Amino acid sequence: MASHSFNILTFNHPQEEQTFYFTDQEQDNLTRMYKSLVPDEVIEKYGEQDHYYTSFSIEKEGFLAVSKPTSPQFETKTNEQGEERSYTIRNSTFSTSVLKRYYNSLIHSHFKGKGFLVKPNFISDTEVWLPSTKQDTTGKYKIFDRFSLKVQFKTVSDSLELLVTFEGKSKIFKVPVSTLLEDVSPTDINWVVYEKGLYRFDELPDSGKREYDKVYPVWNFEIRDALMQGTDAPDKTNKYKKFREGIDKFYNQYLNTEEFKAIIPITSNGFIPVNKINIGSVNNSSNRLLFGKENSGIVPMDGMKEHGPFDFSSTSKIHFFFIFHKDDQHIAQKMDGYFKGSEFGFKGLTKFIHTPYHTEKGFSIRFEDRDNPWPEIYEAVTNKHFESDIQYIAIYISPFSKNSPDKSRRKIYYKLKELLLKEGVSSQVIDGEKVMTNEKYYYSLPNIAIAILAKLNGIPWKLDTKLKNELIVGIGAFRNSEVDIQYIGSAFSFANNGKFNRFECFQKEQTKELAGSIIRAVKEYANVNTGIKRLVIHFYKSMRQDELQPIEDGLKDLGLDIPVFIVSINKTESSDIVAFDNSWKDLMPMSGTFIKVGYNKFLLFNNTRYSPKYYSFHDGFPFPIKLKIFCTEKELVEEYKTVKELIDQVYQFSRMYWKSVRQQNLPVTIKYPEMVAEMLPHFDGNEIPEFGKDNLWFL
Structure with a gap:
């Protein structure tokens, strides 16, 4: 068996050619498509509008039938250098977005037809709920295991891919909504089950609204609070094992069957291996921390015991x-x-x-x-x-x-x-x-x-790394469910050794204010340190151009012609790509392992498994984080050395969490701002007192 594997299956197009049916009129049971996704023939027939609608392969009277191959067609052309190159013929096939949605709709219909609970939206993926083998011992709930199936095009292979994830468990009340409403507000109810169908409560069909005694709510945190239920302790058991056991069982029972393969022709023999060429590891030195009297160590608890704090x-x-x-x-x-x-x-x-x-x-x-x-x-x-x-x-x-x-x-x-x-x-x-x-x-x-x-502004430990002329800015976010506003916190680390300086908070739409705070940090840094070479921004999601532009403009105003590197850092929740180390019985890859999952996209494993053999199970089993690296000077991220340096830096900042002696999977450049943004809505005027802007009071 390969040393590492993904939670991905590969498959072929079920047919070499498809006929899809389109209209310009919205109707029930049709899928809406944005104008950039549909074939040219649809726009030529109906004229340009924002959205069109398709029944996919179901023939409908009055609809436009469009037939195309499912794989793109190519032609050979000579470029300006006189070289012959192969180019995709425009409009020679359906867009990948149309085909993805079609295959997702086939999967959705397949499981719905088997009588399983299936979430209604299949645009990006299909979520299937199966009765769990372990049921609730109190008799209050029915427990379901949730699985997600997502169609992808050539992200880590040369084939069509089916990403299979185990989403965890959900509890459905055995008492109906009509009974629960005595203690729970309708605003607290999100998903419900009615007649073997999953619905959002406010999208319940009319027949369900006539018989609330047959509508059963899905447990959530708002219902928990309304019923004054306690909070379960966080589950620290092995996520990788549970995830793997779940998807293996799901694959064997429901995907590796003739019936399923008739609609999605799976070609891989189980979940695909990770190509060794796509596996890397951070430098050994990235694990080293400095403690008292500049003594170095790897494990924070050991370093603190033996040498005391750095400062x-x-x-x-x-x-x-x-x-x-x-x-x-x-x-x-x-x-x-x-x-x-x-x-x-x-x-x-x-x-x-x-x-x-x-x-x-x-x-x-x-x-x-x-x-x-x-x-x-x-x-x-x-x-x-x-x-x-x-x-x-x-x-x-x-x-x-x-x-x-x-x-x-x-x-x-x-x-x-x-x-x-x-x-x-x-x-x-x-x-x-x-x-x-x-x-x-x-x-x-x-x-x-x-x-x-x-x-108290002491330094428990710091990174054992040489100082460079660069500024690293971390931007994290937290959505407050009570006020439904997303707050963004920006924390500034003035140096690549992890020295924290100051942070501020903003609401999500305050793009210019956020950019202004970053530029102020750059200005303050440049006043003290001559020759700043680059600005590195750790961002909690992909950064849009309208978010980046004010930062670039601000740098120009300062007369700084420096590259801006954006490292988007996403927490990999269960509904995403994961990898397993098959050489270890507990499956979690070693700390510092990174795996390429697309152009300048990586999974990075941050945990305390520093040795192939020894691991303390009390430290938990965090899933990897997902990195996407971009630079305003594109050629700079073509260099592997620079990309690896940026990955190493994210890894090092995950070692600077001073709320625990254990390494975290999120770097503090994202985690600290998120923690502040979580607290901000509870403060008067959403303002942090001045004393709290350059102090780690939130730990």
């Missing part, structure tokens, strides 16, 4: 104080013991992060009202006198779990963060329940300690 807080005048409910004094005392080093399992802040730990007597805040603590906390904090030459850090023992279903309780966390920032105080929130119920809570202390050090 301390700029001040030794640090005072800690606690904020807690009167019944939680024993929890505050236990945390105080951990920080002093007198509790089992942790040697204390002074020894671990070399930061003096001191609490001023009588300075802590004890509140009485557990259910509504905010008025007391607000009054106590605003009446406190904070000395200007002392750096304070508040330890808030939350009486509520972070996962509390009560949204008003969760908001206290954000309000307190903001109030303390206005006073120039960073804070660390502790889940009181976890301290007392988790016997091994001391394993959390190193993570808490490094976050505290970072909030």
Whole structure:
């Protein structure tokens, strides 16, 4: 077996020629096509309009029939250099978009015809829900396994491809909507099942609206909160194994059959291998970090234990104080013991992060009202006198779990963060329940300690890399479901060694403001460092030209003729391409492996599997991130050396996460801005207090 494989099957066109039927009129059960996708004959027949409609291969009276080969036709021409070249004949076949949608519609109809639940939209993929072998033991839900099938054209092979993904599980209530509406608002219901069909609740057919007692809602987070249900702990079991077992079973039972192959003629013998030429690895040096006295190491926990942090807080005048409910004094005392080093399992802040730990007597805040603590906390904090030459850090023992279903309780966390920032105080929130119920809570202390050090402007560790004259800007985003606005945070890292400087936040449509903040960062950098060679932007999605143009214009205004590299970084959720390391029983590729999946597109595996043999399963099994690399000077990304350098840089920035001693799969250039953008909607006027703009308070 090949060392690595994808979740992709290859197939041939079922027919060498197809006849599709088009009209200019919208009708039920037709697929809408944008004008650039349809054959020329359609526009010639009906005149130009934005959209046309097709029944694909189903003949309809009055529709225009267009017959074409399914593969493009070529002709040979002589170019300006006198060389003979082969060129695709325009309009000689249907566009790949039309054929993709046709094959997706065949797959959709196939599974729908078998009586399975199928999501109604098949434009980009088909989602099939199958009853799970493991059902709900409480009897409240029916559990379904979700699979997605997506047709692709030659992304990692020379064939048509079928991307098969395991999307996880969904729960469908056994009680109907009519019963649930007693406790749940209709606005909280998204997907429902009616008569073996999946529908969005607001797109339910009229027959369903007449009998809500036969309509069953799909569980979601909004319904969870309305029913005051707790949040399940995150699943840290092996994603790769579950994903692989799911798609293997689905392939064997439903795809590797004569019936399915009659519509989608699969040619590969199972899921295709990764071509070795497309597999690379970051430099070994990309794993190295610098700790105290410039000692290097790979594993952050080991480096911190042996050498201490790279740099301390700029001040030794640090005072800690606690904020807690009167019944939680024993929890505050236990945390105080951990920080002093007198509790089992942790040697204390002074020894671990070399930061003096001191609490001023009588300075802590004890509140009485557990259910509504905010008025007391607000009054106590605003009446406190904070000395200007002392750096304070508040330890808030939350009486509520972070996962509390009560949204008003969760908001206290954000309000307190903001109030303390206005006073120039960073804070660390502790889940009181976890301290007392988790016997091994001391394993959390190193993570808490490094976050505290970072909030005090210390440096737990930094990248072991040579400084270059370049500025790296990270831009991440978070959509707040309560206000349905996407916020974008931009975090600036002034140097390729990971030194963080400052960040700002914007709403999604504030393109010019975002560009302005990037240009200000470039200007500040150029004032201190002569000869800036390039600007690297880590962006949370593909950057549009209207987003890039103001940045290019701003650089010209500064008189800087430098290339701008855009590295688009997407979290690979389950509905995307994944690769497996078949040489290891747990299937996750080694950390630093990258795989080419298109022109300057890569999967990058960021995890803690640094050795082929040893791995700590407590570190989890993160899926890869997907990178797409673009440059304003296109020839620069034709060089493998430059592309690999940019991949290495993304990998290195995933090692700079100071909320945990474990490596993350997202680089901090994307993760930190996302964390800030998540909190921003909860702040007054959506503004971060000035003290919080150059400080890692959000960790």
